[in-house]
């Protein structure tokens with residue numbers, strides 16, 4: 001039954017028969033995902049939110065594609081529409097040639113289970129199961145045999161480098177380890193497409209590197225597959241074959257591969273990169289505001305800063321700016337950058353503040 005449904009919604013044969021040979025030019029390779037004029041409109045009372053405004057893109061076999069864009073630009077909505085967790089309001093999404101926008105629920109479920117693995121930002125692990133148990137779960141849902149599951153779990157745990165943590169439950173694992181378990185879960189049923197929503201969002205930079213390596217190795221071993229990563233982290237571009245910039249629900253720019261060893265080229269000075277830098281900067285500001293507004297945030301009270309530099313409101317929040325390079329020695333003073341958030345004019349400001357005289361500290 002599903003076969004008939006999928007057959008009926010299949011694209012022209014050329015798509016599915018295209019090659020997954022990585023040595024071929026991109027456009028001659030198999031298209032694993034194709035979005036054609038995809039719209040997603042949310043109704044909020046009387047208001048219409050157009051989250052996707054005619055997205056067109058192809059993701060080819062053997063590619064890692066990063067999607068970047070400011071908050072609210074439609075990244076998560078796009079992943080949800082591709083994965084079948086949400087439905088496009090108009091347009092078509094083809095997964096390996098099958099039009100999932102035209103399928104009934106059962107057909108979409110089948111595609112989702114067979115072709116797509118999803119990595120979420122917040123891991124979504126089952127707390128009562130061990131790392132191994134979590135990795136096994138998607139295979140149990142897919143009704144795989146016990147023998148198959150045993151072999152595959154072993155293989156996956158090795159692939160993510162967690163052999164020594166296999167019997168640990170999520171609460172004893174670090175953020176990076178939890179994310180690796182989540183990735184193994186996404187790989188479990190051997191899907192063609194991995195969709196990852198901010199996979200390095202809640203982990204440190206060393207763990208991020210490990211995760212990027214796992215993705216890189218996965219694609220090297222599986223040239224017929226594709227990975228799509230939504231992120232605000234420009235470092236992830238190191239593993240990307242292409243970066244798509246999304247803004248206001250539209251893909252506005254495509255950036256090529258960067259030299260994997262160079263961090264400088266992540267911030268190269270061409271037009272596309274400037275656009276992306278702006279987006280990253282906007283996101284950093286937003287993250288900072290969220291951090292400052294977080295009630296668990298530990299405040300340092302800079303006595304000298306009492307009012308908003310712009311509107312002079314006394315209702316301000318202030319803290320260390322925790323970015324690299326936020327300490328300097330200036331006129332024998334160790335100075336640091338304070339970050340100030342004004343809830344009245346909703347602006348972030350920075351101000352250098354003296355901590356102590358370094359000559360006194362030495363003597």
Ligand SMILES: Nc1ncnc2c1ncn2[C@@H]1O[C@H](COP(=O)(O)OP(=O)(O)OP(=O)(O)O)[C@@H](O)[C@H]1O
Nearest residue numbers: 042043044049051070071072073074075076077078
């Ligand atoms: N269920 C919903 N109902 C109404 N509006 C929604 C819904 N989901 C998303 N939106 C709106 O659609 C737009 C795109 O949201 P989306 O979550 O896709 O953005 P994003 O780029 O992933 O943002 P972020 O980086 O903050 O996660 C936003 O304006 C958002 O408020």
